[in-house]
Amino acid sequence: MVNFIGVSDIQRLVHRIGTGAFIERLAREIEHDYRRWREFEKSARLASHSPVGVIELMPTTDGRLYSFKYVNGHPKNTAEGLLTVTAFGVLADVSTGYPLLLSELTVTTALRTAATSALAAQWLARDGSRVMALIGNGAQAEFQAIAFHRLLGIRELRLFDVDPHATAKLERNLRATPELADLKLTRTRSVAEACKGADIVTTATADKRNAVILTPPMIAPGMHLNAVGGDCPGKTELHADVLRMPGAKVVVEYEPQSRIEGEIQQMPPEFAVTELSDVVSGKASVRAAPGDITIFDSVGFALEDYSALRLLHTLLEEERGAHRTIDLVPELLDPKDLYGGTLGRGGARGRMRLTG
């Protein structure tokens, strides 16, 4: 039997330890895995594009565990009452090829994206960062707020979205989250106003185009930019001049993928970037001077889903049997007798170990 985590299970698992604590634990797992970056088999995601969206498969392995994520992106879905992005994934045992865990990853992707953002900021943002601008108050916003409150010590959020309903939704959700009781929320009327006085600027907008959310005049020396929303070809958030500002240093997850999908798709191939793995393993020191502008050009990489699936698998094991399983793979008394153990008379007589 294969372990199964549905939407109701992820709710239970996260509520058991709290959303902030879950994100913190996940950030440590992701950090651990980025530190052994060389052990992972890496490839750009396998994408299937249609006129209305994209479906992608994102596999990776470290030679012991294998994982993949299925994820779609359909901006027009919300008009039909559906999610823009849904995802699920599998963790498998490389030594047998058997799947170990099938899990929802819609909620989990939001958690791991925020965990990765906060992890990068812990290494890149200046010490004592307390104020964050949060541009784009949609599906990812609450997760970013919780992650930066917990892992960075952010105590004021300066909110902006072109859609005031999105900001209202975010405020409502954050006010209803007990662990954020000491978080000050400030509505602003423009991106520039949101950025004013911020130590960190997070952009998590959903527009599927080369948008210009941030321009150089909004950026002060010493800021850390956490650019989450630009994550596919033709979808960016930063004006190219921001990437060229004096003292600007860009960090990416997996350079070959980010050259295609990240903010740096706007830059020539020789534009210098640093990979996150070199940052979290201490090999690269990105913030050299207090006035440097650090930019985490995040697109999401398969390793982060691998880390999340492994953490979920561990959390299930800690529950000791309370979780659901599905009969995704036959369990045969004689593995050489697939027909007899399933469709043949043996199958009907219960020669299989499972009962379904």
Add this chain to the structure above:
Amino acid sequence: MVNFIGVSDIQRLVHRIGTGAFIERLAREIEHDYRRWREFEKSARLASHSPVGVIELMPTTDGRLYSFKYVNGHPKNTAEGLLTVTAFGVLADVSTGYPLLLSELTVTTALRTAATSALAAQWLARDGSRVMALIGNGAQAEFQAIAFHRLLGIRELRLFDVDPHATAKLERNLRATPELADLKLTRTRSVAEACKGADIVTTATADKRNAVILTPPMIAPGMHLNAVGGDCPGKTELHADVLRMPGAKVVVEYEPQSRIEGEIQQMPPEFAVTELSDVVSGKASVRAAPGDITIFDSVGFALEDYSALRLLHTLLEEERGAHRTIDLVPELLDPKDLYGGTLGRGGARGRMRLTG
């Protein structure tokens, strides 16, 4: 909710109409899809190799439905009581990116492989074929027997396997299958003896090496060879000279993949082959003379899994609600409020439509 077909469900669905009838219906679906070959987005499978096996993802789409299969191959698994090959897959809606069906594909892959073999033989084997040699009596053998009995009218099987236990298992299973009551089974002591007098020779051996199961002296003019077992780099079953025999014509599923994985990996890149799509759409007439030797160099292609998943989805719909579903994707009252609808207070208050 996403439809779910586990091992117990595939047993129910196949038993409902019978294994032979299921394979026949599947063969017609596969034929229908190969006839609109140009509509499919095709790519070689995405493989992750380890010292003990391989894990592969096989996606395809026709612009309306998207499917992928996860499949492993670990020859050493049987020694541990596990299957060499397990598989599962997903059918998704291209217009929304939402998964529609998650299904076991271990049993289904065996069914679709046999369906594809029989489909190709219907187009390639000479009329009135009644005797088939079945070399390799392992996991795939029963499925091939049922498919060729049903779709080709095979009435005698000449069995051979290096492992007599495998042949005994096959005989036992076929004897216990009522729809095969008129099928004569003949044990033979060698591959050459099995081939003697056969109209069709099916090889479905599992050895992961360049084996030489068939050599030219075993092959008579007019035979159809159904080479199922050679399906990855370094794993072949036919002596290269068989492919070079006078009058030999080779048919493959998807040429770029078969050049790497099929029997033709032994041949130079310019070696002529015909794609199955051209055969089943009547564009290519492969058997020109009665003495021609037709060879279906089968490795399995993603389109066949697509056809199988679509058929399973249709069969579920025919059952009208008796099937299982899983909460793989959140169903939110407000699709823009992922946090509030899942982990936030709204999630706990049941703002989600599902109960898990």
